[in-house]
Amino acid sequence: MSTDLSWLKRKQRSKRVNKPFLSVTPTEARSFCAILIDMPQKVTRLSATKISTFEQCAKYYEFQYVHRADRSFTPVEWEVGSIVHSIIAKLFRQIRDKQRGTVPKLGNTEWYRPLLTDATSNLRLQIDEGLVRIIRPDEELKPYEEQMNSALATFTAKALPLLEDHKIVGVEADLGQFHLDAIQMDGRLDLITQSGGNLFVHDWKTGARRDEDARQAKIYYFASKDKYRQPATTFTLYYLAESGDIVASYTFGQEQRAVLSTEIADIAARINALDTYQPRVSVLCHWCPYRPQCDEGNAHMSSHPAPCRKDQIDLGLGA
Numbered sequence: 001m002s003t004d005l006s007w008l009k010r011k012q013r014s015k016r017v018n019k020p021f022l023s024v025t026p027t028e029a030r031s032f033c034a035i036l037i038d039m040p041q042k043v044t045r046l047s048a049t050k051i052s053t054f055e056q057c058a059k060y061y062e063f064q065y066v067h068r069a070d071r072s073f074t075p076v077e078w079e080v081g082s083i084v085h086s087i088i089a090k091l092f093r094q095i096r097d098k099q100r101g102t103v104p105k106l107g108n109t110e111w112y113r114p115l116l117t118d119a120t121s122n123l124r125l126q127i128d129e130g131l132v133r134i135i136r137p138d139e140e141l142k143p144y145e146e147q148m149n150s151a152l153a154t155f156t157a158k159a160l161p162l163l164e165d166h167k168i169v170g171v172e173a174d175l176g177q178f179h180l181d182a183i184q185m186d187g188r189l190d191l192i193t194q195s196g197g198n199l200f201v202h203d204w205k206t207g208a209r210r211d212e213d214a215r216q217a218k219i220y221y222f223a224s225k226d227k228y229r230q231p232a233t234t235f236t237l238y239y240l241a242e243s244g245d246i247v248a249s250y251t252f253g254q255e256q257r258a259v260l261s262t263e264i265a266d267i268a269a270r271i272n273a274l275d276t277y278q279p280r281v282s283v284l285c286h287w288c289p290y291r292p293q294c295d296e297g298n299a300h301m302s303s304h305p306a307p308c309r310k311d312q313i314d315l316g317l318g319a
């Protein structure tokens with residue numbers, strides 16, 4: 001009696017067809033992935049903060065945006081900025097929900113106090129747990145509490161009255177699908193309002209004025225023009241840590257967009273051309289949350305102590 005073995009032959013044929021052209025062991029696959037991870041990646045997205053970080057230290061940029069490494073801590077200065085921004089955003093969200101979106105004259109000039117008290121207790125806990133770190137030597141939380149209080153008092157006295165009767169269009173909104181030279185630009189617009197048919201975009205700054213603020217203004221201005229499509233748009237920075245005139249307003253002509261586009265293309269090309277992300281040591285290594293993983297930063301710190309509060313430095317590293 002003959003047995004039909006054609007099914008077995010079919011199975012063997014199908015096995016041969018499915019055999020991979022290149023076979024690699026799991027170890028070889030892991031090494032290949034490691035090589036890919038270590039190679040500088042082609043830039044497809046940028047933001048004002050990413051660019052400042054890259055210009056400050058390419059290795060920091062690599063930790064933050066290429067490897068997305070875990071931070072060892074958050075410097076207290078960054079947390080102070082985040083708290084002030086989140087309290088102001090809460091106010092405008094509440095106005096949008098309860099006041100039909102129109103900014104009223106605020107009767108209570110200390111509206112932020114309960115929110116600040118909660119945020120400060122939380123900050124104290126984070127410092128105790130080592131998640132947030134005070135870097136400057138011999139410093140307590142007190143000066144940072146005063147800094148937050150002063151920024152919110154300045155906002156209430158000098159920025160808020162300028163926004164009375166403005167209609168709120170957006171709070172902490174993204175830049176939409178804004179591209180410059182095929183690079184997607186990311187960022188966050190702190191507040192967008194409308195008044196008299198004009199669009200106003202507002203950005204709160206809790207640190208010192210920096211040269212690169214003008215570049216951020218340009219990116220946010222053109223992104224807002226594209227996203228909201230209003231003919232008259234103004235972008236304003238409010239420097240809440242300053243006394244005197246805290247406002248810097250910007251409008252730009254179309255020719256500036258081409259200049260900005262070229263600038264962004266050049267920056268992307270510089271990043272794309274890198275073989276390795278080189279460290280750039282400076283006093284800011286003390287504030288770098290990736291420093292425990294950075295040999296060069298650690299070596300620099302041992303011979304360069306962190307400055308005290310009276311020595312003002314520009315904390316240029318991006319959060």
Ligand code: SF4
Nearest residue numbers: 057279285288294297
């Ligand atoms: S410790 Fe200093 S050199 Fe190292 S990544 Fe951070 S900023 Fe750059």
